[in-house]
Amino acid sequence: MSSQPLLSTMRAEPIRQVPYVNLPAQFAEEREQLLPLVEHALAAGDHVGGEAVALLEKEVADMCGVRHVVALNSGTDALMFALVALGIRAGDEVITPPNSFIASTSAIVHVGAIPVFADVGPDQNIDPAAIERAITSRTKAIMPVHLTGRVCEMDAISDIARRHGLRIVEDAAQSIGSTYHGRMSGALGDIGCFSLHPLKNLNAAGDGGLLATNDDGVAERVMRLRNHGMSDRNTVVEFGFVSRLDTMQAAILRLRLSRLADVVARRRRNAALYRDLLDRRHVFFPGERGDTVDTYHTFVVQVDHRDALKTWLADQGIGTAVHYPVPIHLQPAAARFGYRIGDFPVTEAQAARILTLPVNQFATPEDIAYVARQVNRFFERTRI
Numbered sequence: 001m002s003s004q005p006l007l008s009t010m011r012a013e014p015i016r017q018v019p020y021v022n023l024p025a026q027f028a029e030e031r032e033q034l035l036p037l038v039e040h041a042l043a044a045g046d047h048v049g050g051e052a053v054a055l056l057e058k059e060v061a062d063m064c065g066v067r068h069v070v071a072l073n074s075g076t077d078a079l080m081f082a083l084v085a086l087g088i089r090a091g092d093e094v095i096t097p098p099n100s101f102i103a104s105t106s107a108i109v110h111v112g113a114i115p116v117f118a119d120v121g122p123d124q125n126i127d128p129a130a131i132e133r134a135i136t137s138r139t140k141a142i143m144p145v146h147l148t149g150r151v152c153e154m155d156a157i158s159d160i161a162r163r164h165g166l167r168i169v170e171d172a173a174q175s176i177g178s179t180y181h182g183r184m185s186g187a188l189g190d191i192g193c194f195s196l197h198p199l200k201n202l203n204a205a206g207d208g209g210l211l212a213t214n215d216d217g218v219a220e221r222v223m224r225l226r227n228h229g230m231s232d233r234n235t236v237v238e239f240g241f242v243s244r245l246d247t248m249q250a251a252i253l254r255l256r257l258s259r260l261a262d263v264v265a266r267r268r269r270n271a272a273l274y275r276d277l278l279d280r281r282h283v284f285f286p287g288e289r290g291d292t293v294d295t296y297h298t299f300v301v302q303v304d305h306r307d308a309l310k311t312w313l314a315d316q317g318i319g320t321a322v323h324y325p326v327p328i329h330l331q332p333a334a335a336r337f338g339y340r341i342g343d344f345p346v347t348e349a350q351a352a353r354i355l356t357l358p359v360n361q362f363a364t365p366e367d368i369a370y371v372a373r374q375v376n377r378f379f380e381r382t383r384i
């Protein structure tokens with residue numbers, strides 16, 4: 001599909017509501033299958049860590065091709081426990097990008113380690129060359145973030161980790177089901193961490209997270225950490241946490257896991273439409289690489305006049321978001337690490353230009369075409 005016919009129809013058209021997310025539509029689609037699962041869990045009085053949790057863990061482990069998956073309260077806990085289980089502690093440095101959701105860095109800070117940022121590339125993912133430059137004698141781990149559901153350059157990152165003796169904790173919060181050279185995100189480092197937050201492609205009806213690993217010791221430690229550090233009912237091996245997944249959530253998640261491939265296919269269809277329809281003279285988005293499957297947790301474009309475009313799209317009935325307008329190194333909470341404006345020029349330039357368009361599985365091809373037309377119309381009108 002060429003963008004030319006589209007550009008020649010740049011006239012006003014009736015407003016169409018295209019929400020950024022549509023959780024009520026998800027419930028409507030699955031209501032008949034989902035409600036009996038919830039009823040079953042409630043009727044059985046099975047609330048925490050029941051059979052559904054173990055089944056979910058096994059199913060995700062099989063999907064990812066790893067030995068263990070441990071279900072937790074959140075993706076943030078998964079990241080934190082991953083660092084604890086790898087022995088990362090006070091004074092150690094962990095390299096991560098400054099353009100993630102705050103949780104990647106919070107997890108590092110909460111184990112007492114020091115987040116060391118490395119800038120990103122045009123595709124918003126951490127730049128392997130910047131990782132290499134950020135390594136010091138205190139560096140212990142790299143935490144790449146597969147932002148938007150697009151896997152980082154893991155071959156280069158794994159090579160750096162091998163050469164410098166570093167561990168890799170993948171922040172795969174946004175990338176469940178994404179692949180890289182035929183392998184699943186979350187299975188490409190020492191530990192992979194997924195978020196099951198309601199806005200993720202595989203979502204709980206609340207918070208949840210998963211930790212994936214091939215390391216038996218790590219899995220055993222994390223299973224203990226999530227349950228007060230107990231090895232059995234009466235033995236506390238170490239002081240732990242409460243980070244168990246509810247049985248009801250696991251039952252819902254198993255249903256949704258069985259549909260994940262369909263969710264991803266619909267999101268990829270929407271992304272492909274954007275690729276065809278958006279006017280690339282004004283709108284930048286990274287290309288797909290042949291050797292990956294991107295799952296489009298988000299579809300992020302980079303544009304001039306971002307805020308004006310966002311307002312324009314809202315006026316046309318279109319919901320958008322910005323992931324993330326303030327880089328982590330410039331957040332007040334990070335002041336103590338001493339970073340300044342200008343330290344990560346690519347991240348900072350992108351923060352002013354990024355806009356997340358609706359790509360959710362409930363947006364129809366007509367919705368996506370409408371959004372693309374309105375984006376293109378904005379740039380036609382402003383005659384940039």
Ligand SMILES: Cc1ncc(COP(=O)(O)O)c(C=O)c1O
Pocket residue numbers: 074075076077100101103104145171173174194195196197207208209
């Ligand atoms: C990149 C990234 N890392 C970590 C998290 C934290 O996950 P959660 O909200 O499940 O704690 C999220 C999502 O919220 C995320 O998008």
